[in-house]
Amino acid sequence: MKKFTASMLVLMGAASFGVLSTIVKLSYGMGFSTAEVTSSPLFFGCLCLWILGIPSFKELRQLSFMTISKLLVSGIFSGLTGVFYYLALQSLPASLGVILLFQFVWMGFLLEWILQKRRPGSQQWIAITIVLIGTVLAAGYEALHFEHLSMAGILLGLLAAASYTGNIAVNGRVELNVSPILRSTLMVTGGAIITMLIFPPLFLFNGSLVRGLWIFALLLAIFGVIIPPYLYARGIPTIGSAMASILGSIELPVVIITSALILKEHITPIQWLGVILILFGIFISEQRIFNRKMLKRRIQYIDPYTTQDKPLP
Template identity: 50%
Template sequence: MKAMNRWKAIGLVLTGAASYGLLSSFVKLGYQQGFTAEEVTGSQVFFGFIGLWLLSLFQLRKMKSVTRPVIVKLVLSGTFTGLTGYFYYHSLQSLDASFAVLLLFQFTWMGLLLDWVLERRVPNRYQWIAVVMILAGTVLSSGILSGSLTRINASGIGLGLLAACCYTLFIYFSGRVATHLPALIRTTWMITGAALIVLTLMPPRFLWNGALGEGLWLWGILLSVLGMIVPSYLFAKGAPHMATGLAAVLGSVELPVVIVCSAVLLKETTTPMQWIGIMVILLGIAVSERKVRVRTASTS
Protein backbone atom coordinates (compact mmCIF):
# COMPACT_ATOMS: atom_id res chain seq x y z
CA MET A 1 0.00 0.00 0.00
CA LYS A 2 1.24 3.49 -0.78
CA ALA A 3 2.32 5.59 2.18
CA MET A 4 -0.29 8.29 1.50
CA ASN A 5 -3.10 5.71 1.43
CA ARG A 6 -1.84 4.16 4.65
CA TRP A 7 -1.78 7.44 6.54
CA LYS A 8 -5.23 8.29 5.25
CA ALA A 9 -6.49 4.93 6.56
CA ILE A 10 -4.84 5.60 9.93
CA GLY A 11 -6.54 8.99 10.06
CA LEU A 12 -9.93 7.43 9.34
CA VAL A 13 -9.58 4.84 12.12
CA LEU A 14 -8.30 7.43 14.60
CA THR A 15 -11.26 9.69 13.80
CA GLY A 16 -13.68 6.80 14.19
CA ALA A 17 -12.22 5.90 17.58
CA ALA A 18 -12.35 9.56 18.63
CA SER A 19 -16.04 9.61 17.72
CA TYR A 20 -16.60 6.73 20.15
CA GLY A 21 -14.80 8.84 22.75
CA LEU A 22 -17.19 11.74 22.20
CA LEU A 23 -20.09 9.35 22.67
CA SER A 24 -19.40 8.73 26.35
CA SER A 25 -20.00 12.31 27.49
CA PHE A 26 -23.23 12.64 25.53
CA VAL A 27 -24.48 9.34 26.94
CA LYS A 28 -23.93 10.73 30.44
CA LEU A 29 -25.79 13.91 29.49
CA GLY A 30 -28.68 11.76 28.30
CA TYR A 31 -28.70 9.94 31.63
CA GLN A 32 -28.81 13.31 33.41
CA GLN A 33 -32.02 14.06 31.50
CA GLY A 34 -33.59 11.02 33.17
CA PHE A 35 -33.39 8.48 30.35
CA THR A 36 -32.41 4.88 31.12
CA ALA A 37 -29.55 2.87 29.64
CA GLU A 38 -32.02 0.78 27.63
CA GLU A 39 -33.67 3.89 26.20
CA VAL A 40 -30.39 5.57 25.33
CA THR A 41 -28.79 2.47 23.81
CA GLY A 42 -31.94 1.35 22.01
CA SER A 43 -32.65 4.76 20.48
CA GLN A 44 -29.01 5.03 19.42
CA VAL A 45 -29.06 1.85 17.33
CA PHE A 46 -32.63 2.46 16.13
CA PHE A 47 -31.86 5.90 14.69
CA GLY A 48 -28.50 4.69 13.40
CA PHE A 49 -30.31 1.92 11.53
CA ILE A 50 -32.88 4.35 10.08
CA GLY A 51 -30.27 6.97 9.19
CA LEU A 52 -27.98 4.58 7.34
CA TRP A 53 -30.80 3.06 5.31
CA LEU A 54 -31.93 6.55 4.29
CA LEU A 55 -28.38 7.37 3.18
CA SER A 56 -28.16 4.06 1.32
CA LEU A 57 -31.14 4.99 -0.85
CA PHE A 58 -28.66 7.03 -2.91
CA GLN A 59 -26.85 3.75 -3.72
CA LEU A 60 -29.93 1.61 -4.11
CA ARG A 61 -28.71 -0.05 -7.29
CA LYS A 62 -25.50 -1.21 -5.63
CA MET A 63 -27.44 -2.24 -2.55
CA LYS A 64 -29.65 -4.53 -4.63
CA SER A 65 -26.60 -6.20 -6.16
CA VAL A 66 -25.32 -7.53 -2.82
CA THR A 67 -25.77 -11.30 -2.63
CA ARG A 68 -27.57 -13.01 0.22
CA PRO A 69 -24.46 -14.83 1.58
CA VAL A 70 -22.60 -11.49 1.76
CA ILE A 71 -25.56 -9.85 3.52
CA VAL A 72 -25.59 -12.63 6.11
CA LYS A 73 -21.86 -12.21 6.76
CA LEU A 74 -22.19 -8.44 7.15
CA VAL A 75 -25.22 -8.68 9.44
CA LEU A 76 -23.51 -11.27 11.64
CA SER A 77 -20.35 -9.14 11.73
CA GLY A 78 -22.39 -6.14 12.80
CA THR A 79 -23.76 -7.93 15.83
CA PHE A 80 -20.35 -7.55 17.48
CA THR A 81 -20.57 -3.76 17.62
CA GLY A 82 -24.02 -4.05 19.19
CA LEU A 83 -22.84 -6.65 21.71
CA THR A 84 -19.86 -4.47 22.68
CA GLY A 85 -22.15 -1.76 24.02
CA TYR A 86 -24.56 -4.26 25.53
CA PHE A 87 -21.89 -6.11 27.54
CA TYR A 88 -20.07 -2.91 28.50
CA TYR A 89 -23.16 -1.12 29.80
CA HIS A 90 -24.13 -4.19 31.81
CA SER A 91 -20.61 -4.50 33.27
CA LEU A 92 -21.01 -0.97 34.62
CA GLN A 93 -23.90 -2.16 36.77
CA SER A 94 -21.55 -4.24 38.92
CA LEU A 95 -18.13 -2.63 38.42
CA ASP A 96 -16.58 0.77 39.02
CA ALA A 97 -16.40 2.71 35.76
CA SER A 98 -12.60 2.98 35.99
CA PHE A 99 -12.22 -0.80 36.22
CA ALA A 100 -14.79 -1.43 33.47
CA VAL A 101 -12.83 0.84 31.10
CA LEU A 102 -9.63 -1.02 31.97
CA LEU A 103 -11.28 -4.32 31.02
CA LEU A 104 -12.66 -2.92 27.76
CA PHE A 105 -9.21 -1.70 26.72
CA GLN A 106 -7.89 -5.25 26.69
CA PHE A 107 -8.88 -5.12 23.01
CA THR A 108 -5.47 -3.55 22.34
CA TRP A 109 -3.59 -6.82 22.86
CA MET A 110 -6.53 -8.98 21.75
CA GLY A 111 -6.29 -7.41 18.29
CA LEU A 112 -2.61 -8.31 18.03
CA LEU A 113 -3.33 -11.85 19.23
CA LEU A 114 -6.15 -12.27 16.71
CA ASP A 115 -3.85 -11.15 13.91
CA TRP A 116 -1.23 -13.62 15.10
CA VAL A 117 -3.63 -16.57 15.24
CA LEU A 118 -5.79 -15.96 12.16
CA GLU A 119 -3.49 -14.05 9.82
CA ARG A 120 -0.13 -15.50 10.94
CA ARG A 121 1.06 -11.92 11.38
CA VAL A 122 3.55 -12.01 14.27
CA PRO A 123 3.48 -8.75 16.29
CA ASN A 124 6.78 -6.89 16.28
CA ARG A 125 8.49 -5.60 19.40
CA TYR A 126 7.29 -2.05 18.84
CA GLN A 127 3.68 -3.22 18.82
CA TRP A 128 4.13 -5.10 22.11
CA ILE A 129 5.83 -2.06 23.63
CA ALA A 130 2.92 0.06 22.40
CA VAL A 131 0.38 -2.29 24.02
CA VAL A 132 2.23 -2.14 27.36
CA MET A 133 2.34 1.65 27.16
CA ILE A 134 -1.34 1.92 26.22
CA LEU A 135 -2.44 -0.39 29.04
CA ALA A 136 -0.23 1.52 31.49
CA GLY A 137 -1.69 4.78 30.24
CA THR A 138 -5.18 3.34 30.57
CA VAL A 139 -4.53 2.47 34.23
CA LEU A 140 -3.34 6.02 34.88
CA SER A 141 -6.13 7.69 32.87
CA SER A 142 -8.97 5.61 34.28
CA GLY A 143 -8.31 6.91 37.78
CA ILE A 144 -8.20 3.38 39.18
CA LEU A 145 -5.08 4.27 41.21
CA SER A 146 -6.69 7.26 42.89
CA GLY A 147 -8.77 5.21 45.32
CA SER A 148 -9.95 1.76 46.27
CA LEU A 149 -12.44 -0.11 44.15
CA THR A 150 -15.93 -0.23 45.62
CA ARG A 151 -17.70 -2.50 43.17
CA ILE A 152 -16.17 -5.63 41.68
CA ASN A 153 -17.38 -9.18 41.02
CA ALA A 154 -16.75 -12.10 38.70
CA SER A 155 -19.80 -11.58 36.48
CA GLY A 156 -18.88 -7.93 35.93
CA ILE A 157 -15.33 -8.88 35.00
CA GLY A 158 -16.66 -11.48 32.58
CA LEU A 159 -18.98 -8.94 30.95
CA GLY A 160 -16.16 -6.41 30.63
CA LEU A 161 -13.89 -8.93 28.95
CA LEU A 162 -16.73 -10.01 26.64
CA ALA A 163 -17.12 -6.37 25.61
CA ALA A 164 -13.40 -6.26 24.80
CA CYS A 165 -13.64 -9.48 22.76
CA CYS A 166 -16.63 -8.17 20.79
CA TYR A 167 -14.91 -4.86 20.06
CA THR A 168 -11.86 -6.76 18.81
CA LEU A 169 -14.04 -8.87 16.51
CA PHE A 170 -15.86 -5.76 15.26
CA ILE A 171 -12.51 -4.21 14.28
CA TYR A 172 -11.40 -7.46 12.64
CA PHE A 173 -14.52 -7.98 10.55
CA SER A 174 -14.63 -4.28 9.60
CA GLY A 175 -11.39 -4.88 7.77
CA ARG A 176 -12.11 -8.33 6.36
CA VAL A 177 -15.76 -8.86 5.33
CA ALA A 178 -16.96 -7.82 1.85
CA THR A 179 -14.26 -5.19 1.45
CA HIS A 180 -15.07 -4.97 -2.27
CA LEU A 181 -18.31 -3.15 -1.45
CA PRO A 182 -18.59 0.61 -0.81
CA ALA A 183 -18.11 1.48 2.87
CA LEU A 184 -21.64 2.92 3.17
CA ILE A 185 -23.28 -0.31 2.02
CA ARG A 186 -21.11 -2.44 4.30
CA THR A 187 -21.82 -0.16 7.24
CA THR A 188 -25.58 -0.20 6.61
CA TRP A 189 -25.78 -3.98 6.72
CA MET A 190 -23.46 -4.20 9.74
CA ILE A 191 -25.51 -1.68 11.71
CA THR A 192 -28.60 -3.64 10.72
CA GLY A 193 -27.04 -6.59 12.53
CA ALA A 194 -26.23 -4.39 15.53
CA ALA A 195 -29.80 -3.10 15.68
CA LEU A 196 -31.26 -6.60 15.44
CA ILE A 197 -29.21 -7.97 18.34
CA VAL A 198 -29.56 -4.91 20.62
CA LEU A 199 -33.30 -4.45 20.09
CA THR A 200 -33.81 -8.18 20.66
CA LEU A 201 -31.87 -8.13 23.94
CA MET A 202 -33.41 -4.78 24.96
CA PRO A 203 -36.94 -4.45 23.52
CA PRO A 204 -37.56 -0.89 22.19
CA ARG A 205 -40.08 0.19 24.80
CA PHE A 206 -39.06 3.80 24.12
CA LEU A 207 -41.15 3.61 20.93
CA TRP A 208 -44.39 3.48 22.92
CA ASN A 209 -43.63 4.62 26.50
CA GLY A 210 -43.53 8.35 25.66
CA ALA A 211 -39.76 8.78 26.04
CA LEU A 212 -39.34 9.98 22.44
CA GLY A 213 -41.78 12.83 23.03
CA GLU A 214 -39.88 13.83 26.16
CA GLY A 215 -36.72 14.49 24.16
CA LEU A 216 -35.16 11.06 23.70
CA TRP A 217 -35.40 11.48 19.92
CA LEU A 218 -32.78 14.24 20.04
CA TRP A 219 -30.32 12.16 22.07
CA GLY A 220 -31.03 9.12 19.91
CA ILE A 221 -30.16 10.99 16.71
CA LEU A 222 -27.03 12.58 18.19
CA LEU A 223 -25.77 9.32 19.68
CA SER A 224 -26.54 7.39 16.50
CA VAL A 225 -24.31 9.76 14.54
CA LEU A 226 -21.45 9.65 17.06
CA GLY A 227 -21.73 5.99 18.05
CA MET A 228 -23.12 4.15 15.04
CA ILE A 229 -22.96 5.98 11.71
CA VAL A 230 -19.66 7.91 11.79
CA PRO A 231 -17.33 5.42 13.56
CA SER A 232 -18.73 2.34 11.80
CA TYR A 233 -18.36 4.02 8.40
CA LEU A 234 -14.82 5.21 9.13
CA PHE A 235 -13.74 1.81 10.43
CA ALA A 236 -15.30 0.13 7.38
CA LYS A 237 -13.37 2.51 5.13
CA GLY A 238 -10.02 2.54 6.94
CA ALA A 239 -9.66 -0.87 8.64
CA PRO A 240 -9.30 -2.93 5.41
CA HIS A 241 -6.02 -1.10 4.73
CA MET A 242 -4.24 -2.18 7.91
CA ALA A 243 -3.70 -5.11 10.23
CA THR A 244 -6.25 -5.77 12.95
CA GLY A 245 -3.57 -5.29 15.61
CA LEU A 246 -2.72 -1.79 14.38
CA ALA A 247 -6.40 -0.84 14.14
CA ALA A 248 -6.89 -2.01 17.74
CA VAL A 249 -3.93 0.04 18.95
CA LEU A 250 -5.22 3.11 17.12
CA GLY A 251 -8.61 2.53 18.70
CA SER A 252 -7.10 3.29 22.09
CA VAL A 253 -7.25 7.01 21.26
CA GLU A 254 -10.86 6.73 22.44
CA LEU A 255 -9.89 7.01 26.12
CA PRO A 256 -7.99 10.32 25.88
CA VAL A 257 -10.96 11.77 23.99
CA VAL A 258 -13.31 10.50 26.71
CA ILE A 259 -11.29 12.24 29.44
CA VAL A 260 -10.91 15.53 27.56
CA CYS A 261 -14.63 15.65 26.71
CA SER A 262 -15.59 14.79 30.28
CA ALA A 263 -13.52 17.72 31.50
CA VAL A 264 -14.88 20.15 28.88
CA LEU A 265 -18.53 19.08 28.55
CA LEU A 266 -19.28 17.57 31.96
CA LYS A 267 -16.90 19.74 33.99
CA GLU A 268 -15.49 16.62 35.64
CA THR A 269 -12.26 17.01 37.57
CA THR A 270 -9.19 15.49 35.97
CA THR A 271 -5.97 14.78 37.83
CA PRO A 272 -2.36 15.23 36.68
CA MET A 273 -2.05 11.44 36.69
CA GLN A 274 -4.85 11.19 34.12
CA TRP A 275 -3.14 13.71 31.84
CA ILE A 276 0.09 11.72 32.17
CA GLY A 277 -1.90 8.62 31.19
CA ILE A 278 -3.21 10.40 28.09
CA MET A 279 0.33 11.28 27.03
CA VAL A 280 1.49 7.69 27.59
CA ILE A 281 -1.36 6.36 25.42
CA LEU A 282 -0.60 8.80 22.61
CA LEU A 283 3.10 7.92 22.78
CA GLY A 284 2.14 4.24 22.65
CA ILE A 285 0.19 4.84 19.44
CA ALA A 286 3.22 6.59 17.94
CA VAL A 287 5.54 3.73 19.00
CA SER A 288 3.27 1.16 17.32
CA GLU A 289 4.10 2.75 13.95
CA ARG A 290 7.85 2.97 14.45
CA LYS A 291 8.92 -0.19 12.62
CA VAL A 292 6.63 0.59 9.70
CA ARG A 293 8.32 3.94 9.18
CA VAL A 294 11.80 2.40 9.42
CA ARG A 295 10.87 -0.29 6.90
CA THR A 296 9.38 2.22 4.51
CA ALA A 297 12.48 4.40 4.66
CA SER A 298 14.80 1.45 3.98
CA THR A 299 12.87 0.28 0.94
CA SER A 300 12.38 3.68 -0.69
Protein backbone atom coordinates in the same frame (compact mmCIF):
# COMPACT_ATOMS: atom_id res chain seq x y z
CA MET B 1 -5.62 4.06 -0.01
CA LYS B 2 -2.36 5.05 1.69
CA LYS B 3 -1.72 3.63 5.16
CA PHE B 4 -1.34 7.08 6.68
CA THR B 5 -4.75 8.14 5.35
CA ALA B 6 -6.31 4.89 6.55
CA SER B 7 -4.74 5.38 9.99
CA MET B 8 -6.21 8.87 10.23
CA LEU B 9 -9.66 7.53 9.34
CA VAL B 10 -9.46 4.88 12.06
CA LEU B 11 -8.20 7.47 14.55
CA MET B 12 -11.15 9.75 13.78
CA GLY B 13 -13.57 6.85 14.09
CA ALA B 14 -12.18 5.88 17.49
CA ALA B 15 -12.17 9.53 18.62
CA SER B 16 -15.84 9.70 17.65
CA PHE B 17 -16.50 6.76 19.97
CA GLY B 18 -14.77 8.73 22.73
CA VAL B 19 -17.47 11.41 22.65
CA LEU B 20 -20.17 8.87 23.51
CA SER B 21 -19.53 8.50 27.24
CA THR B 22 -20.06 12.23 27.83
CA ILE B 23 -23.35 12.16 25.92
CA VAL B 24 -24.42 9.01 27.79
CA LYS B 25 -23.69 10.67 31.15
CA LEU B 26 -25.77 13.68 30.13
CA SER B 27 -28.65 11.42 29.08
CA TYR B 28 -28.49 9.49 32.37
CA GLY B 29 -28.64 12.83 34.16
CA MET B 30 -31.94 13.47 32.38
CA GLY B 31 -33.35 10.23 33.76
CA PHE B 32 -33.23 7.99 30.70
CA SER B 33 -32.58 4.26 31.20
CA THR B 34 -29.73 2.09 29.92
CA ALA B 35 -32.10 0.25 27.57
CA GLU B 36 -33.33 3.53 26.05
CA VAL B 37 -29.83 4.96 25.66
CA THR B 38 -28.56 1.71 24.10
CA SER B 39 -31.32 0.86 21.63
CA SER B 40 -32.50 4.30 20.46
CA PRO B 41 -29.20 5.39 18.81
CA LEU B 42 -28.99 2.13 16.88
CA PHE B 43 -32.56 2.54 15.69
CA PHE B 44 -32.06 6.10 14.41
CA GLY B 45 -28.49 5.46 13.24
CA CYS B 46 -29.59 2.46 11.22
CA LEU B 47 -32.45 4.47 9.74
CA CYS B 48 -30.10 7.33 8.76
CA LEU B 49 -27.59 4.95 7.17
CA TRP B 50 -30.29 3.37 5.02
CA ILE B 51 -31.37 6.84 3.88
CA LEU B 52 -27.77 7.83 3.12
CA GLY B 53 -27.28 4.51 1.35
CA ILE B 54 -30.14 4.98 -1.11
CA PRO B 55 -27.65 5.50 -3.99
CA SER B 56 -26.19 2.06 -3.11
CA PHE B 57 -29.48 0.21 -3.53
CA LYS B 58 -28.46 -0.81 -7.04
CA GLU B 59 -25.36 -2.47 -5.62
CA LEU B 60 -27.46 -4.07 -2.86
CA ARG B 61 -29.66 -5.80 -5.43
CA GLN B 62 -26.54 -7.31 -6.99
CA LEU B 63 -25.27 -8.83 -3.75
CA SER B 64 -25.85 -12.50 -3.06
CA PHE B 65 -27.89 -13.69 -0.10
CA MET B 66 -24.72 -15.14 1.42
CA THR B 67 -22.87 -11.81 1.21
CA ILE B 68 -25.73 -9.90 2.85
CA SER B 69 -26.01 -12.56 5.55
CA LYS B 70 -22.28 -12.37 6.33
CA LEU B 71 -22.42 -8.61 6.77
CA LEU B 72 -25.54 -8.76 8.95
CA VAL B 73 -24.01 -11.44 11.17
CA SER B 74 -20.73 -9.49 11.37
CA GLY B 75 -22.65 -6.52 12.75
CA ILE B 76 -23.59 -8.55 15.81
CA PHE B 77 -20.17 -7.76 17.28
CA SER B 78 -20.81 -4.00 17.32
CA GLY B 79 -24.24 -4.47 18.87
CA LEU B 80 -22.99 -6.80 21.59
CA THR B 81 -20.15 -4.42 22.49
CA GLY B 82 -22.62 -1.79 23.68
CA VAL B 83 -24.89 -4.31 25.37
CA PHE B 84 -22.11 -6.02 27.34
CA TYR B 85 -20.43 -2.73 28.27
CA TYR B 86 -23.55 -1.00 29.55
CA LEU B 87 -24.56 -4.12 31.50
CA ALA B 88 -21.06 -4.29 33.03
CA LEU B 89 -21.32 -0.71 34.24
CA GLN B 90 -24.39 -1.62 36.29
CA SER B 91 -22.17 -3.53 38.73
CA LEU B 92 -18.70 -2.04 38.16
CA PRO B 93 -17.17 1.42 38.64
CA ALA B 94 -16.86 3.28 35.35
CA SER B 95 -13.06 3.45 35.78
CA LEU B 96 -12.74 -0.33 36.01
CA GLY B 97 -15.19 -0.79 33.15
CA VAL B 98 -12.98 1.31 30.89
CA ILE B 99 -9.89 -0.75 31.79
CA LEU B 100 -11.72 -3.99 30.98
CA LEU B 101 -13.01 -2.62 27.69
CA PHE B 102 -9.52 -1.52 26.69
CA GLN B 103 -8.25 -5.08 26.79
CA PHE B 104 -9.18 -5.04 23.10
CA VAL B 105 -5.74 -3.49 22.54
CA TRP B 106 -3.90 -6.77 23.15
CA MET B 107 -6.83 -8.95 22.06
CA GLY B 108 -6.57 -7.50 18.55
CA PHE B 109 -2.93 -8.48 18.26
CA LEU B 110 -3.65 -11.95 19.66
CA LEU B 111 -6.47 -12.48 17.17
CA GLU B 112 -4.32 -11.41 14.22
CA TRP B 113 -1.54 -13.68 15.50
CA ILE B 114 -3.97 -16.62 15.53
CA LEU B 115 -5.72 -15.89 12.22
CA GLN B 116 -2.80 -14.70 10.12
CA LYS B 117 0.15 -16.28 11.95
CA ARG B 118 1.60 -12.78 12.18
CA ARG B 119 3.56 -12.49 15.41
CA PRO B 120 3.73 -8.97 16.89
CA GLY B 121 7.18 -7.40 16.79
CA SER B 122 9.04 -5.90 19.74
CA GLN B 123 7.93 -2.40 18.77
CA GLN B 124 4.29 -3.49 18.81
CA TRP B 125 4.64 -5.12 22.23
CA ILE B 126 6.21 -1.94 23.58
CA ALA B 127 3.31 0.09 22.16
CA ILE B 128 0.75 -2.30 23.69
CA THR B 129 2.43 -2.13 27.10
CA ILE B 130 2.60 1.67 27.08
CA VAL B 131 -1.05 1.99 26.00
CA LEU B 132 -2.29 -0.40 28.71
CA ILE B 133 -0.28 1.37 31.43
CA GLY B 134 -1.64 4.68 30.17
CA THR B 135 -5.17 3.25 30.26
CA VAL B 136 -4.88 2.30 33.93
CA LEU B 137 -3.48 5.72 34.85
CA ALA B 138 -6.01 7.63 32.75
CA ALA B 139 -8.90 5.70 34.30
CA GLY B 140 -8.07 7.38 37.60
CA TYR B 141 -7.42 6.59 41.25
CA GLU B 142 -10.63 4.59 41.68
CA ALA B 143 -9.46 2.08 39.09
CA LEU B 144 -6.61 1.06 41.40
CA HIS B 145 -8.69 0.94 44.61
CA PHE B 146 -11.95 -0.99 44.46
CA GLU B 147 -13.79 -3.35 46.77
CA HIS B 148 -16.44 -6.06 46.44
CA LEU B 149 -15.72 -6.87 42.82
CA SER B 150 -18.56 -8.33 40.78
CA MET B 151 -17.32 -11.35 38.85
CA ALA B 152 -20.35 -11.06 36.56
CA GLY B 153 -19.44 -7.43 35.85
CA ILE B 154 -15.81 -8.35 35.11
CA LEU B 155 -16.94 -11.10 32.74
CA LEU B 156 -19.31 -8.70 30.95
CA GLY B 157 -16.51 -6.11 30.64
CA LEU B 158 -14.17 -8.67 29.09
CA LEU B 159 -16.96 -9.82 26.75
CA ALA B 160 -17.38 -6.20 25.67
CA ALA B 161 -13.65 -6.04 24.88
CA ALA B 162 -13.84 -9.32 22.95
CA SER B 163 -16.86 -8.08 20.99
CA TYR B 164 -15.07 -4.83 20.13
CA THR B 165 -12.07 -6.88 18.98
CA GLY B 166 -14.38 -8.93 16.78
CA ASN B 167 -15.91 -5.76 15.38
CA ILE B 168 -12.48 -4.46 14.37
CA ALA B 169 -11.52 -7.82 12.88
CA VAL B 170 -14.60 -8.24 10.69
CA ASN B 171 -14.24 -4.67 9.41
CA GLY B 172 -10.86 -5.65 8.03
CA ARG B 173 -11.83 -9.02 6.54
CA VAL B 174 -15.50 -9.52 5.65
CA GLU B 175 -16.71 -8.75 2.11
CA LEU B 176 -14.17 -6.01 1.35
CA ASN B 177 -15.42 -5.76 -2.23
CA VAL B 178 -18.67 -4.13 -1.04
CA SER B 179 -18.67 -0.31 -0.89
CA PRO B 180 -17.92 1.10 2.60
CA ILE B 181 -21.29 2.85 2.98
CA LEU B 182 -23.22 -0.33 2.14
CA ARG B 183 -20.96 -2.51 4.30
CA SER B 184 -21.38 -0.24 7.32
CA THR B 185 -25.16 -0.01 6.74
CA LEU B 186 -25.64 -3.78 6.68
CA MET B 187 -23.32 -4.33 9.64
CA VAL B 188 -25.06 -1.67 11.72
CA THR B 189 -28.39 -3.27 10.80
CA GLY B 190 -27.13 -6.57 12.22
CA GLY B 191 -26.03 -4.77 15.38
CA ALA B 192 -29.39 -3.04 15.71
CA ILE B 193 -31.28 -6.32 15.38
CA ILE B 194 -29.33 -8.10 18.15
CA THR B 195 -29.51 -5.03 20.42
CA MET B 196 -33.26 -4.64 20.09
CA LEU B 197 -33.77 -8.32 20.78
CA ILE B 198 -32.05 -7.72 24.13
CA PHE B 199 -33.37 -4.19 24.74
CA PRO B 200 -36.74 -3.92 22.93
CA PRO B 201 -37.43 -0.44 21.47
CA LEU B 202 -39.99 0.56 24.10
CA PHE B 203 -38.82 4.18 23.72
CA LEU B 204 -40.99 4.36 20.61
CA PHE B 205 -44.13 4.03 22.74
CA ASN B 206 -43.41 5.21 26.30
CA GLY B 207 -43.06 8.93 25.56
CA SER B 208 -39.30 9.13 26.13
CA LEU B 209 -38.69 10.67 22.71
CA VAL B 210 -40.86 13.70 23.36
CA ARG B 211 -39.20 14.14 26.77
CA GLY B 212 -35.89 14.78 25.04
CA LEU B 213 -34.48 11.33 24.33
CA TRP B 214 -34.47 12.08 20.61
CA ILE B 215 -31.70 14.66 21.07
CA PHE B 216 -29.37 12.21 22.81
CA ALA B 217 -30.36 9.37 20.48
CA LEU B 218 -29.49 11.49 17.46
CA LEU B 219 -26.11 12.57 18.88
CA LEU B 220 -25.24 9.02 19.91
CA ALA B 221 -26.31 7.77 16.49
CA ILE B 222 -24.06 10.27 14.68
CA PHE B 223 -20.94 9.73 16.81
CA GLY B 224 -21.42 6.04 17.58
CA VAL B 225 -23.44 4.42 14.79
CA ILE B 226 -22.88 6.43 11.61
CA ILE B 227 -19.36 7.91 11.67
CA PRO B 228 -17.19 5.14 13.26
CA PRO B 229 -18.50 2.13 11.27
CA TYR B 230 -18.09 4.00 7.99
CA LEU B 231 -14.55 5.18 8.82
CA TYR B 232 -13.60 1.73 10.10
CA ALA B 233 -14.98 0.11 6.96
CA ARG B 234 -12.72 2.37 4.89
CA GLY B 235 -9.56 2.36 7.00
CA ILE B 236 -9.17 -1.01 8.72
CA PRO B 237 -8.85 -3.13 5.53
CA THR B 238 -5.70 -1.13 4.71
CA ILE B 239 -3.93 -1.09 8.09
CA GLY B 240 -5.17 -4.38 9.60
CA SER B 241 -6.98 -5.17 12.82
CA ALA B 242 -3.85 -5.25 15.02
CA MET B 243 -2.83 -1.70 14.16
CA ALA B 244 -6.45 -0.57 14.42
CA SER B 245 -6.54 -1.93 17.98
CA ILE B 246 -3.73 0.40 19.03
CA LEU B 247 -5.16 3.39 17.17
CA GLY B 248 -8.52 2.70 18.79
CA SER B 249 -7.02 3.56 22.17
CA ILE B 250 -7.32 7.27 21.23
CA GLU B 251 -10.89 6.85 22.50
CA LEU B 252 -9.88 7.16 26.16
CA PRO B 253 -7.98 10.47 25.85
CA VAL B 254 -11.02 11.89 24.05
CA VAL B 255 -13.21 10.65 26.92
CA ILE B 256 -10.96 12.39 29.46
CA ILE B 257 -10.78 15.66 27.53
CA THR B 258 -14.52 15.90 26.76
CA SER B 259 -15.38 15.06 30.37
CA ALA B 260 -13.12 17.88 31.55
CA LEU B 261 -14.45 20.42 29.05
CA ILE B 262 -18.16 19.59 28.99
CA LEU B 263 -18.91 17.83 32.29
CA LYS B 264 -16.36 19.93 34.21
CA GLU B 265 -14.94 16.80 35.82
CA HIS B 266 -11.68 17.18 37.74
CA ILE B 267 -8.82 15.43 35.96
CA THR B 268 -5.78 14.63 38.07
CA PRO B 269 -2.16 14.96 36.87
CA ILE B 270 -1.90 11.14 36.96
CA GLN B 271 -4.79 10.90 34.52
CA TRP B 272 -3.17 13.43 32.19
CA LEU B 273 0.03 11.35 32.39
CA GLY B 274 -2.02 8.34 31.32
CA VAL B 275 -3.40 10.29 28.35
CA ILE B 276 0.14 11.26 27.31
CA LEU B 277 1.30 7.64 27.57
CA ILE B 278 -1.59 6.45 25.37
CA LEU B 279 -0.75 9.05 22.73
CA PHE B 280 2.92 8.08 22.96
CA GLY B 281 2.02 4.41 22.50
CA ILE B 282 0.02 5.30 19.39
CA PHE B 283 2.98 7.32 18.09
CA ILE B 284 5.33 4.35 18.56
CA SER B 285 2.95 2.02 16.73
CA GLU B 286 2.70 4.46 13.84
CA GLN B 287 6.50 4.68 13.55
CA ARG B 288 6.42 1.13 12.26
CA ILE B 289 4.42 2.33 9.26
CA PHE B 290 6.56 5.41 8.63
CA ASN B 291 9.84 3.50 8.93
CA ARG B 292 8.72 0.94 6.37
CA LYS B 293 7.61 3.70 4.03
CA MET B 294 10.92 5.57 4.32
CA LEU B 295 12.91 2.36 3.87
CA LYS B 296 10.95 1.53 0.73
CA ARG B 297 11.59 5.00 -0.69
CA ARG B 298 15.28 4.75 0.17
CA ILE B 299 15.63 1.42 -1.59
CA GLN B 300 13.93 2.85 -4.67
CA TYR B 301 16.57 5.59 -4.93
CA ILE B 302 19.71 3.45 -4.77
CA ASP B 303 21.94 4.05 -7.80
CA PRO B 304 22.48 0.61 -9.39
CA TYR B 305 25.87 1.67 -10.84
CA THR B 306 27.54 3.30 -7.87
CA THR B 307 25.65 1.41 -5.10
CA GLN B 308 25.31 4.78 -3.38
CA ASP B 309 22.10 6.35 -2.26
CA LYS B 310 20.68 9.14 -4.34
CA PRO B 311 19.20 12.05 -2.40
CA LEU B 312 15.53 11.60 -1.67
CA PRO B 313 13.19 14.07 -3.40
